[in-house]
Amino acid sequence: MDLKLAGKRAVVTGGSRGIGKAIARTLAEEGVTVVIAARGKGPLLETASELTAQTGSEVKGLTVDTGSDESVRELIAAAVHALGGVDILVNCAARPGGQSTVPTLSGVTTEEFNDHMNVKVMGYLRCAREVSPVMAKQGWGRIINISGLASRSTGTVVGSMRNVAVSAMTKNLADELGPSGINVTVVHPGLTRTEATASVIARRAAETDQSESEVEQQMAEGNSARTIIDSSDIAYVVAMLASPLSIAINGDGIAAGGGVGTAIYY
Numbered sequence: 001m002d003l004k005l006a007g008k009r010a011v012v013t014g015g016s017r018g019i020g021k022a023i024a025r026t027l028a029e030e031g032v033t034v035v036i037a038a039r040g041k042g043p044l045l046e047t048a049s050e051l052t053a054q055t056g057s058e059v060k061g062l063t064v065d066t067g068s069d070e071s072v073r074e075l076i077a078a079a080v081h082a083l084g085g086v087d088i089l090v091n092c093a094a095r096p097g098g099q100s101t102v103p104t105l106s107g108v109t110t111e112e113f114n115d116h117m118n119v120k121v122m123g124y125l126r127c128a129r130e131v132s133p134v135m136a137k138q139g140w141g142r143i144i145n146i147s148g149l150a151s152r153s154t155g156t157v158v159g160s161m162r163n164v165a166v167s168a169m170t171k172n173l174a175d176e177l178g179p180s181g182i183n184v185t186v187v188h189p190g191l192t193r194t195e196a197t198a199s200v201i202a203r204r205a206a207e208t209d210q211s212e213s214e215v216e217q218q219m220a221e222g223n224s225a226r227t228i229i230d231s232s233d234i235a236y237v238v239a240m241l242a243s244p245l246s247i248a249i250n251g252d253g254i255a256a257g258g259g260v261g262t263a264i265y266y
Contacts, residue, residue, distance in 0.1 A: 190257020
């Protein structure tokens with residue numbers, strides 16, 4: 001199927017590694033010119049060069065701190081200048097979840113809470129706020145927020161709160177921006193294999209006196225597919241949502257964890 005993405009222009013925050021990098025690669029493979037944005041200049045430029053060579057599409061790296069209004073304004077202005085416009089925004093810049101010990105209530109700090117909310121929730125909102133006038137003027141756009149399945153389960157209070165907030169933001173923005181031709185959706189990955197997964201498995205194996213294969217198998221038991229979903233699998237979902245063919249999906253959340261949990265959503 002032709003997703004009709006060739007010639008589109010995208011900004012992917014958190015694009016230097018992990019799920020964001022996989023999304024940038026997949027979009028570039030579909031003929032999209034991509035700006036990836038992250039805080040670390042060195043890894044960012046290295047990833048941009050790598051993806052350009054791998055995909056044949058142009059991938060540019062621009063630094064950003066999505067926790068800062070000014071930095072986000074500068075990013076979108078620079079992206080519009082570099083690309084001539086922005087058709088697709090993928091919000092993926094956030095502190096990773098699920099890789100460290102979950103704090104109990106007494107261990108949750110104001111500083112940690114504020115950081116999570118400022119970078120993931122307000123950071124996503126900042127990017128959408130700056131890019132939406134550009135998309136509205138064009139009469140078309142796609143904003144895809146990467147959240148997480150902690151929005152549908154307990155276990156980490158801050159993780160659930162930030163992801164639920166992203167879901168609420170998504171529907172509100174979809175209702176406001178839909179008449180301008182802009183679809184806004186949210187994707188909820190579960191446990192996802194990225195560059196960091198091998199070290200996580202090794203650490204857990206050492207902590208539990210198990211083999212790494214045993215730890216990986218236990219991790220895979222958490223979904224219906226009984227396998228760890230890869231970051232490229234998330235990227236395929238995002239590419240579909242970024243497509244002009246995705247008009248029927250707006251304001252909704254897509255669970256992309258391979259079938260996590262036993263609850264029925266309808």
